[in-house]
Amino acid sequence: MKYPYSIPLWRPNGEVLSGNAASRVVLSSVGTKWNDVVLEQHHFPSSEMADLMYKQHVIVINVGYAMTCEYKKEGQFRRFFKARGAISFFPSRQSFFLRSKLERGMFANVLFLALDPVFVSRIAEGLELDSEGIELIEQRRSADPTLQHIAMAFRAGVQSGDGLDRMYGEGLSTALAAHLLREYGAAVLKPKIQNGGLARGKLLRAVEYIQDQLSADLTVSGIAQAVGMSPDYFARLFKESTGQPPHQYVIAARVRKAKELLTTGKFTISEAAHRVSFVDQSHLTRHFKRVFGLPPKRLLGSPRSGRI
Secondary structure, X not given: OOOOOOOOEEOOOOOEEOOOOOOEEEEEOOOOOOOOEEEEEEEEOOEEEEEEEXXXXXXXXXXXXXXXXXXXXXXXEEEEEEOOOOEEEEOOOOOEEEEEEOOOOOOEEEEEXXXXXXXXXXXHHHOOEOHHHOOEOOXXXXXXXXXXXXXXXXXXXXXXXXXXXXXXXXXXXXHHHHHHHHHOEOOOEOOOOOOOOOOHHHHHHHHHHHHHOOOOOOOHHHHHHHOOOOHHHHHHHHHHHHOOOHHHHHHHHHHHXXXXXXXXXXXXXXXXXXXOOOOOHHHHHHHHHHHHOOOHHHHHOOOOHHHO
């Protein structure tokens, strides 16, 4: 399958490059409902990128063979051995020079994640960061287990088809942005008082809002706004209160609503899926089996379906 380039490179003069001509996109988040992050997996031979920049914050993870890279810092060329799992981080609008070297006939296998800087700023506000001191710094690390875990969750969501909805992307994007701000930035966190979970009134309002909006494109930020909280703070307290992140809670609520619709006998599986905002019938089926232990077709054919 051929995918388009969705993470463009720019020259300092404003000229946009559609992508590296030698690079091939083998996986992409094109087609998902993710708003704030783009995922691409590339295969490419030895290459050089001189005096270029991204307008997004871009994380690059080596998911293939080890390679040797050269980059320029403070006017000096430096060499970096990029083993499997190594991380490179390129902040928005900061030019860089990068040269990768591979053995003849070998191809790099690299995962790209690009985050919208406006979204990252919103997360910073929710974390109560000093907005005047926010500065993300170009870095290269031999490993970052937390960042890699989030990146693999993004990739798995695309590969399996289970993470195509907007809320899945938003939840992981929020975690990724918060990690970048804490680990790759030069900002100071202000103390925040934890209260052990959401106040009962806010929790009830959040649950009611979710139930009322199951047919809509629910987002963490939308639910948080309904209860008057920042998305990141709301997500943490909601998980403390319910034992589930908002995304998982919403998925389970949609599955249970779909079950209610199916047991009436008035809807097909596809119709029920669309009424509770699943991408399609197979998307509902995967989550239905996860929640109830059997596919919806078994439910429709079972006289004991009311006991599920």
